[in-house]
Amino acid sequence: MAKNHHILRLTIETPEGVQVRQLDVRGSLKIGYDPGNDIPIEGRGVPKKFTLVTGNRNYYLLWLQKDMQGEIVAGTSRLKIQDLITHELLRRKKGIYYLKITPDKDKYGWITLGPIKVSYRFNGKATVLQPVTPYWKLSRSLFRAMFSDITFKIIFLVLLVVGIAFGYKVNTIKITEPRRINLEQLSRRMARFIIRPQPASGAQ
Numbered sequence: 001m002a003k004n005h006h007i008l009r010l011t012i013e014t015p016e017g018v019q020v021r022q023l024d025v026r027g028s029l030k031i032g033y034d035p036g037n038d039i040p041i042e043g044r045g046v047p048k049k050f051t052l053v054t055g056n057r058n059y060y061l062l063w064l065q066k067d068m069q070g071e072i073v074a075g076t077s078r079l080k081i082q083d084l085i086t087h088e089l090l091r092r093k094k095g096i097y098y099l100k101i102t103p104d105k106d107k108y109g110w111i112t113l114g115p116i117k118v119s120y121r122f123n124g125k126a127t128v129l130q131p132v133t134p135y136w137k138l139s140r141s142l143f144r145a146m147f148s149d150i151t152f153k154i155i156f157l158v159l160l161v162v163g164i165a166f167g168y169k170v171n172t173i174k175i176t177e178p179r180r181i182n183l184e185q186l187s188r189r190m191a192r193f194i195i196r197p198q199p200a201s202g203a204q
Helices: 081-086 138-148 149-174 183-191
Strands: 006-015 016-025 028-032 051-058 059-064 069-074 077-081 091-093 096-101 107-111 116-122
Touching: 006 051, 006 149, 016 028, 059 107, 069 081, 077 081
Parallel strands: none
Antiparallel strands: 006 016, 006 116, 028 051, 051 059, 059 096, 069 077, 069 107, 091 096, 107 116
């Protein structure tokens, strides 16, 4: 097999755009929401750090989580990732499944991880790619870091429950309507306190 077919081309599709990476059999690719990854990405279901592909001299290993969807193709043969996992046809290391991929221009496939899709294919030779600026925002990373802390989660849930209970209590308080004042009765009562003038003592 020609050596130039050993280059693995990875296309990473995210809600923010598309990135392309090329690996030889000595390379690896790490993805996740931590900015220290090769490709930092954000999204629901995305782990902090995950090694997706590793090279091993003459072949590659594609690492898979249990809930990943996808498909691998070799010529006219197609296999679904979930079927391989369900039937326990893949090996595992530290609880992570992995699939051996030998370089072949007729082999390709794709997997999904949260909101992203990663496709792979042996493209035959390395090409010069434009540099890609990783998608990363400080606000989103801080938000993710806070909610990954178990202590913060507990405090947040306690405050949320207290807030809901307080709101319910306020909504159930009965407000007593003020009594209506009868003006006629009020005038009669006030008349009792009015001092009436006495007749003059020398009057005949």
